[in-house]
């Protein structure tokens with residue numbers, strides 16, 4: 001691999017100007033790394049690939065979780081066997097629900113670990129060039145696609161795979177976001193159930209907001225505890241999120257003394273609309289900006305894998321074939337997501353009972369398959385006919401797309 005950071009440039013810029021890369025990957029986060037992984041494991045690795053990212057040093061470690069029967073192909077293999085659970089909990093003010101996931105497991109991976117593995121793989125391939133720079137614009141004319149950077153000029157590619165947010169893009173502003181703060185903590189007493197992930201604990205004491213706590217137990221005394229709130233456009237301030245976390249840890253986990261090992265925070269758009277407006281046949285948007293985020297839950301990682309795998313397979317099978325500009329999902333899943341987002345937006349106090357009820361009346365694996373959009377229409381009817389549909393009908397009568 002040739003690396004051209006802002007300090008050390010080993011790719012002569014003029015040479016880069018003249019060449020047309022087969023693929024330019026803009027953004028090396030979850031989507032960029034996944035695309036690169038699938039390219040490396042296909043015949044596309046024999047073509048020139050340029051990767052541009054403004055740098056990983058400003059990014060803190062994140063945990064990415066997904067559910068599946070087996071670990072995904074990309075799951076880091078180097079350090080230990082994958083961390084996973086087979087049970088989940090949903091907790092309301094009144095009741096605790098524990099669901100066995102049957103054939104499925106809930107897997108967790110570290111973004112830093114994945115990055116380390118992908119970086120090692122990149123180094124072994126001279127066809128991959130990495131440039132650390134800010135992407136300013138991506139545009140397409142007839143046969144070429146250009147990526148303009150802040151310091152290294154412009155680059156041409158046959159195809160651009162984008163998951164970055166660049167200033168030249170026309171983006172839409174979602175009405176709803178998930179704002180969250182997570183602390184990986186260690187306590188002196190046992191306080192976590194290592195067998196079971198808490199997907200949603202609604203005992204936050206708040207009545208007029210959709211908020212919950214998510215817990216990944218990493219032992220009896222260690223775990224990631226995350227406070228999440230669905231918010232209307234604004235990012236919640238750090239001190240408010242900290243207070244909510246502290247309150248939950250003290251009141252619900254019963255811990256007064258703990259050490260914070262790591263922090264993570266996020267602001268995930270909850271929308272069924274396209275985040276980036278422009279569509280050109282040679283530019284594919286993926287990751288959060290490309291519509292991989294499931295609007296009603298915020299889960300993105302699994303969809304990114306499906307997206308990258310299918311793009312690479314299509315490019316190998318039909319090199320001149322047309323590819324969709326964004327991640328494509330069936331329209332009925334956008335409709336279901338809008339029903340949920342409508343509840344979150346207009347009647348946030350009803351969201352806890354809605355999610356709780358969905359899990360209460362269905363098998364854990366069934367509802368997770370539904371949230372992965374893997375179910376068939378008649379399965380969905382069977383799932384939905386068991387729920388209390390008062391609030392769903394209310395949402396349907398006042399339907400809006402978000």
Ligand SMILES: Cc1cc2nc3c(=O)[nH]c(=O)nc-3n(C[C@H](O)[C@H](O)[C@H](O)COP(=O)(O)OP(=O)(O)OC[C@H]3O[C@@H](n4cnc5c(N)ncnc54)[C@H](O)[C@@H]3O)c2cc1C
Nearest residue numbers: 027029030031054064065135164165266287288299300301
């Ligand atoms: C803390 C956290 C935890 C999450 N946990 C989960 C989870 O458990 N499961 C799940 O499914 N989803 C999860 N998500 C949601 C989603 O999977 C992640 O946000 C994921 O990182 C999205 O991937 P991405 O490639 O779209 O964006 P990112 O991973 O953010 O990657 C974008 C990349 O583009 C680069 N970039 C952006 N703009 C520019 C620019 N102008 N120029 C150059 N480079 C640029 C950035 O440096 C970055 O490397 C989580 C999100 C967060 C924030």
